[in-house]
Amino acid sequence: MxxxxxxxxxxxxxxxxxxxxxxxxxxxxxxxxxxxxxxxxxxxxxxxxxxxxxxxxxxxxxxxxxxxxxxxxxxxxxxxxxxxxxxxxxxxxxxxxxxxSQFKEGLIGPDFSESFVKMIVNSGRSYEPILAATYLPKYSASAIVQEALTASGLVFSGKMNLFPKKIKRIKNLQNVVRRILPLGETS
Ligand code: SF4
Ligand code: SF4
Incomplete structure:
Protein backbone atom coordinates (compact mmCIF):
# COMPACT_ATOMS: atom_id res chain seq x y z
CA MET A 1 0.00 0.00 0.00
CA SER A 101 -1.78 19.64 -11.47
CA GLN A 102 -3.32 21.49 -8.56
CA PHE A 103 -3.32 25.28 -8.56
CA LYS A 104 -5.57 28.30 -8.35
CA GLU A 105 -7.55 28.99 -11.54
CA GLY A 106 -6.87 32.08 -13.62
CA LEU A 107 -3.15 32.38 -12.86
CA ILE A 108 -0.60 32.93 -15.62
CA GLY A 109 2.23 31.16 -13.76
CA PRO A 110 1.28 27.47 -14.30
CA ASP A 111 0.64 27.84 -18.07
CA PHE A 112 3.75 29.97 -18.43
CA SER A 113 5.92 27.41 -16.61
CA GLU A 114 4.57 24.51 -18.66
CA SER A 115 5.08 26.38 -21.91
CA PHE A 116 8.62 27.39 -20.88
CA VAL A 117 9.69 23.83 -19.98
CA LYS A 118 8.23 22.41 -23.23
CA MET A 119 10.00 25.09 -25.25
CA ILE A 120 13.38 24.40 -23.60
CA VAL A 121 12.99 20.65 -23.99
CA ASN A 122 12.06 20.95 -27.68
CA SER A 123 14.58 23.59 -28.74
CA GLY A 124 17.06 24.19 -25.91
CA ARG A 125 16.38 27.93 -26.20
CA SER A 126 13.98 30.51 -24.90
CA TYR A 127 11.88 32.16 -27.62
CA GLU A 128 9.71 35.06 -26.41
CA PRO A 129 6.84 34.88 -28.97
CA ILE A 130 5.99 31.32 -27.86
CA LEU A 131 6.01 32.37 -24.21
CA ALA A 132 3.90 35.44 -25.00
CA ALA A 133 1.11 33.21 -26.31
CA THR A 134 0.55 31.96 -22.74
CA TYR A 135 -0.10 35.36 -21.20
CA LEU A 136 -1.20 37.68 -24.04
CA PRO A 137 -4.83 36.43 -24.01
CA LYS A 138 -5.10 37.91 -20.51
CA TYR A 139 -4.04 41.37 -21.82
CA SER A 140 -6.25 44.08 -23.29
CA ALA A 141 -6.38 44.52 -27.10
CA SER A 142 -4.28 47.69 -26.94
CA ALA A 143 -1.62 45.94 -24.83
CA ILE A 144 -1.48 43.08 -27.37
CA VAL A 145 -0.99 45.57 -30.23
CA GLN A 146 1.79 47.25 -28.23
CA GLU A 147 3.48 43.88 -27.64
CA ALA A 148 3.22 43.05 -31.35
CA LEU A 149 4.81 46.39 -32.28
CA THR A 150 7.65 45.82 -29.81
CA ALA A 151 8.20 42.29 -31.16
CA SER A 152 8.31 43.43 -34.80
CA GLY A 153 10.76 46.18 -33.84
CA LEU A 154 13.01 43.55 -32.24
CA VAL A 155 12.80 41.30 -35.32
CA PHE A 156 13.57 44.13 -37.78
CA SER A 157 16.51 45.32 -35.70
CA GLY A 158 17.90 41.77 -35.61
CA LYS A 159 17.57 41.44 -31.81
CA MET A 160 15.05 38.58 -32.08
CA ASN A 161 14.74 35.75 -34.62
CA LEU A 162 11.58 35.49 -36.69
CA PHE A 163 11.45 31.73 -36.01
CA PRO A 164 12.75 29.75 -33.00
CA LYS A 165 16.10 28.02 -33.42
CA LYS A 166 17.25 24.74 -31.90
CA ILE A 167 20.57 24.21 -30.21
CA LYS A 168 22.94 21.63 -31.63
CA ARG A 169 22.66 18.11 -30.21
CA ILE A 170 19.20 18.78 -28.73
CA LYS A 171 18.76 15.01 -28.28
CA ASN A 172 21.57 15.04 -25.70
CA LEU A 173 19.73 17.67 -23.66
CA GLN A 174 16.49 15.71 -23.95
CA ASN A 175 18.23 12.55 -22.75
CA VAL A 176 19.52 14.40 -19.67
CA VAL A 177 16.08 15.84 -18.89
CA ARG A 178 14.46 12.45 -19.50
CA ARG A 179 16.32 11.14 -16.44
CA ILE A 180 14.20 13.33 -14.19
CA LEU A 181 11.03 14.00 -16.22
CA PRO A 182 8.72 11.64 -18.12
CA LEU A 183 9.10 13.39 -21.49
CA GLY A 184 7.34 10.94 -23.81
CA GLU A 185 7.94 11.58 -27.53
CA THR A 186 10.02 14.65 -28.38
CA SER A 187 10.48 16.32 -31.74
S1 SF4 B 1 11.93 35.08 8.44
FE1 SF4 B 1 12.38 32.90 8.70
S2 SF4 B 1 11.96 32.45 10.86
FE2 SF4 B 1 10.97 34.42 10.39
S3 SF4 B 1 8.84 33.85 9.78
FE3 SF4 B 1 10.05 33.96 7.89
S4 SF4 B 1 10.77 31.84 7.57
FE4 SF4 B 1 10.09 31.98 9.70
S1 SF4 C 1 11.88 35.69 -2.73
FE1 SF4 C 1 11.29 37.89 -2.65
S2 SF4 C 1 9.24 37.93 -3.59
FE2 SF4 C 1 9.64 35.78 -3.05
S3 SF4 C 1 8.76 35.53 -1.00
FE3 SF4 C 1 10.92 36.08 -0.72
S4 SF4 C 1 10.93 38.32 -0.46
FE4 SF4 C 1 8.94 37.74 -1.38
Missing amino acids: AVEYPFSKVIGDMMYASHQNPITDCLQCGTCSGTCPAIEYMDFSPRKIIGMIRANLKEDVLSSNTYWSCASCYHCTVRCPAGIDIAEMMYALKRYSMWK
Whole structure:
Protein backbone atom coordinates (compact mmCIF):
# COMPACT_ATOMS: atom_id res chain seq x y z
CA MET A 1 0.00 0.00 0.00
CA ALA A 2 1.35 3.42 -1.00
CA VAL A 3 2.30 5.60 1.96
CA GLU A 4 0.84 9.13 1.93
CA TYR A 5 3.39 11.46 3.53
CA PRO A 6 2.24 14.65 5.26
CA PHE A 7 2.35 17.72 3.02
CA SER A 8 4.79 19.45 5.42
CA LYS A 9 7.23 16.55 5.08
CA VAL A 10 7.01 16.44 1.27
CA ILE A 11 7.72 20.16 0.90
CA GLY A 12 10.37 19.97 3.64
CA ASP A 13 12.09 17.08 1.82
CA MET A 14 12.00 18.94 -1.49
CA MET A 15 13.79 21.84 0.21
CA TYR A 16 16.20 19.56 2.05
CA ALA A 17 17.29 18.21 -1.33
CA SER A 18 18.71 21.67 -2.00
CA HIS A 19 20.58 21.72 1.37
CA GLN A 20 18.38 24.19 3.24
CA ASN A 21 17.38 24.37 6.88
CA PRO A 22 14.09 22.64 7.72
CA ILE A 23 10.93 24.74 7.74
CA THR A 24 10.26 23.34 11.21
CA ASP A 25 12.95 25.83 12.36
CA CYS A 26 10.67 28.76 11.46
CA LEU A 27 10.26 31.15 14.40
CA GLN A 28 7.20 32.84 12.85
CA CYS A 29 9.02 36.15 13.35
CA GLY A 30 7.56 37.68 10.17
CA THR A 31 10.88 39.05 8.84
CA CYS A 32 10.22 37.35 5.47
CA SER A 33 6.80 38.95 5.15
CA GLY A 34 8.08 42.35 6.25
CA THR A 35 10.80 42.28 3.62
CA CYS A 36 8.79 40.87 0.69
CA PRO A 37 8.21 43.33 -2.19
CA ALA A 38 5.44 41.17 -3.67
CA ILE A 39 3.38 40.73 -0.53
CA GLU A 40 0.54 42.99 -1.66
CA TYR A 41 -0.19 40.56 -4.52
CA MET A 42 -0.18 37.45 -2.33
CA ASP A 43 -3.23 35.73 -0.84
CA PHE A 44 -1.12 34.79 2.21
CA SER A 45 2.19 36.23 3.41
CA PRO A 46 5.34 34.05 3.30
CA ARG A 47 5.23 33.70 7.12
CA LYS A 48 1.62 32.56 6.99
CA ILE A 49 2.29 30.10 4.15
CA ILE A 50 5.05 28.47 6.20
CA GLY A 51 2.69 28.16 9.16
CA MET A 52 0.04 26.64 6.87
CA ILE A 53 2.53 24.12 5.42
CA ARG A 54 3.56 23.09 8.92
CA ALA A 55 -0.13 22.65 9.80
CA ASN A 56 -0.54 20.46 6.67
CA LEU A 57 -3.17 22.76 5.16
CA LYS A 58 -2.29 21.42 1.73
CA GLU A 59 -5.47 22.42 -0.12
CA ASP A 60 -5.37 26.00 1.19
CA VAL A 61 -1.68 26.39 0.33
CA LEU A 62 -1.99 24.95 -3.19
CA SER A 63 -5.09 27.00 -4.00
CA SER A 64 -3.37 30.26 -3.02
CA ASN A 65 -1.51 32.53 -5.43
CA THR A 66 1.33 33.20 -2.96
CA TYR A 67 4.05 31.03 -4.44
CA TRP A 68 3.14 32.05 -8.02
CA SER A 69 3.43 35.71 -6.99
CA CYS A 70 6.95 35.30 -5.60
CA ALA A 71 9.44 37.40 -7.57
CA SER A 72 12.43 35.24 -6.53
CA CYS A 73 14.25 38.29 -5.20
CA TYR A 74 15.70 36.25 -2.27
CA HIS A 75 15.34 39.17 0.21
CA CYS A 76 13.48 36.87 2.60
CA THR A 77 16.10 34.13 2.26
CA VAL A 78 19.07 36.33 3.13
CA ARG A 79 17.26 37.92 6.09
CA CYS A 80 15.65 34.88 7.71
CA PRO A 81 17.18 34.44 11.21
CA ALA A 82 16.54 30.69 11.04
CA GLY A 83 18.44 30.28 7.77
CA ILE A 84 15.41 29.04 5.84
CA ASP A 85 15.51 29.47 2.07
CA ILE A 86 11.98 30.79 1.64
CA ALA A 87 12.52 31.56 -2.05
CA GLU A 88 13.46 27.91 -2.62
CA MET A 89 10.33 26.92 -0.70
CA MET A 90 8.26 28.94 -3.20
CA TYR A 91 9.95 26.98 -6.02
CA ALA A 92 9.26 23.70 -4.22
CA LEU A 93 5.57 24.66 -4.02
CA LYS A 94 5.52 25.48 -7.74
CA ARG A 95 7.12 22.14 -8.60
CA TYR A 96 4.72 20.25 -6.35
CA SER A 97 1.72 22.15 -7.71
CA MET A 98 2.70 21.37 -11.34
CA TRP A 99 3.41 17.75 -10.44
CA LYS A 100 -0.06 17.35 -8.92
CA SER A 101 -1.78 19.64 -11.47
CA GLN A 102 -3.32 21.49 -8.56
CA PHE A 103 -3.32 25.28 -8.56
CA LYS A 104 -5.57 28.30 -8.35
CA GLU A 105 -7.55 28.99 -11.54
CA GLY A 106 -6.87 32.08 -13.62
CA LEU A 107 -3.15 32.38 -12.86
CA ILE A 108 -0.60 32.93 -15.62
CA GLY A 109 2.23 31.16 -13.76
CA PRO A 110 1.28 27.47 -14.30
CA ASP A 111 0.64 27.84 -18.07
CA PHE A 112 3.75 29.97 -18.43
CA SER A 113 5.92 27.41 -16.61
CA GLU A 114 4.57 24.51 -18.66
CA SER A 115 5.08 26.38 -21.91
CA PHE A 116 8.62 27.39 -20.88
CA VAL A 117 9.69 23.83 -19.98
CA LYS A 118 8.23 22.41 -23.23
CA MET A 119 10.00 25.09 -25.25
CA ILE A 120 13.38 24.40 -23.60
CA VAL A 121 12.99 20.65 -23.99
CA ASN A 122 12.06 20.95 -27.68
CA SER A 123 14.58 23.59 -28.74
CA GLY A 124 17.06 24.19 -25.91
CA ARG A 125 16.38 27.93 -26.20
CA SER A 126 13.98 30.51 -24.90
CA TYR A 127 11.88 32.16 -27.62
CA GLU A 128 9.71 35.06 -26.41
CA PRO A 129 6.84 34.88 -28.97
CA ILE A 130 5.99 31.32 -27.86
CA LEU A 131 6.01 32.37 -24.21
CA ALA A 132 3.90 35.44 -25.00
CA ALA A 133 1.11 33.21 -26.31
CA THR A 134 0.55 31.96 -22.74
CA TYR A 135 -0.10 35.36 -21.20
CA LEU A 136 -1.20 37.68 -24.04
CA PRO A 137 -4.83 36.43 -24.01
CA LYS A 138 -5.10 37.91 -20.51
CA TYR A 139 -4.04 41.37 -21.82
CA SER A 140 -6.25 44.08 -23.29
CA ALA A 141 -6.38 44.52 -27.10
CA SER A 142 -4.28 47.69 -26.94
CA ALA A 143 -1.62 45.94 -24.83
CA ILE A 144 -1.48 43.08 -27.37
CA VAL A 145 -0.99 45.57 -30.23
CA GLN A 146 1.79 47.25 -28.23
CA GLU A 147 3.48 43.88 -27.64
CA ALA A 148 3.22 43.05 -31.35
CA LEU A 149 4.81 46.39 -32.28
CA THR A 150 7.65 45.82 -29.81
CA ALA A 151 8.20 42.29 -31.16
CA SER A 152 8.31 43.43 -34.80
CA GLY A 153 10.76 46.18 -33.84
CA LEU A 154 13.01 43.55 -32.24
CA VAL A 155 12.80 41.30 -35.32
CA PHE A 156 13.57 44.13 -37.78
CA SER A 157 16.51 45.32 -35.70
CA GLY A 158 17.90 41.77 -35.61
CA LYS A 159 17.57 41.44 -31.81
CA MET A 160 15.05 38.58 -32.08
CA ASN A 161 14.74 35.75 -34.62
CA LEU A 162 11.58 35.49 -36.69
CA PHE A 163 11.45 31.73 -36.01
CA PRO A 164 12.75 29.75 -33.00
CA LYS A 165 16.10 28.02 -33.42
CA LYS A 166 17.25 24.74 -31.90
CA ILE A 167 20.57 24.21 -30.21
CA LYS A 168 22.94 21.63 -31.63
CA ARG A 169 22.66 18.11 -30.21
CA ILE A 170 19.20 18.78 -28.73
CA LYS A 171 18.76 15.01 -28.28
CA ASN A 172 21.57 15.04 -25.70
CA LEU A 173 19.73 17.67 -23.66
CA GLN A 174 16.49 15.71 -23.95
CA ASN A 175 18.23 12.55 -22.75
CA VAL A 176 19.52 14.40 -19.67
CA VAL A 177 16.08 15.84 -18.89
CA ARG A 178 14.46 12.45 -19.50
CA ARG A 179 16.32 11.14 -16.44
CA ILE A 180 14.20 13.33 -14.19
CA LEU A 181 11.03 14.00 -16.22
CA PRO A 182 8.72 11.64 -18.12
CA LEU A 183 9.10 13.39 -21.49
CA GLY A 184 7.34 10.94 -23.81
CA GLU A 185 7.94 11.58 -27.53
CA THR A 186 10.02 14.65 -28.38
CA SER A 187 10.48 16.32 -31.74
S1 SF4 B 1 11.93 35.08 8.44
FE1 SF4 B 1 12.38 32.90 8.70
S2 SF4 B 1 11.96 32.45 10.86
FE2 SF4 B 1 10.97 34.42 10.39
S3 SF4 B 1 8.84 33.85 9.78
FE3 SF4 B 1 10.05 33.96 7.89
S4 SF4 B 1 10.77 31.84 7.57
FE4 SF4 B 1 10.09 31.98 9.70
S1 SF4 C 1 11.88 35.69 -2.73
FE1 SF4 C 1 9.64 35.78 -3.05
S2 SF4 C 1 8.76 35.53 -1.00
FE2 SF4 C 1 10.92 36.08 -0.72
S3 SF4 C 1 10.93 38.32 -0.46
FE3 SF4 C 1 11.29 37.89 -2.65
S4 SF4 C 1 9.24 37.93 -3.59
FE4 SF4 C 1 8.94 37.74 -1.38
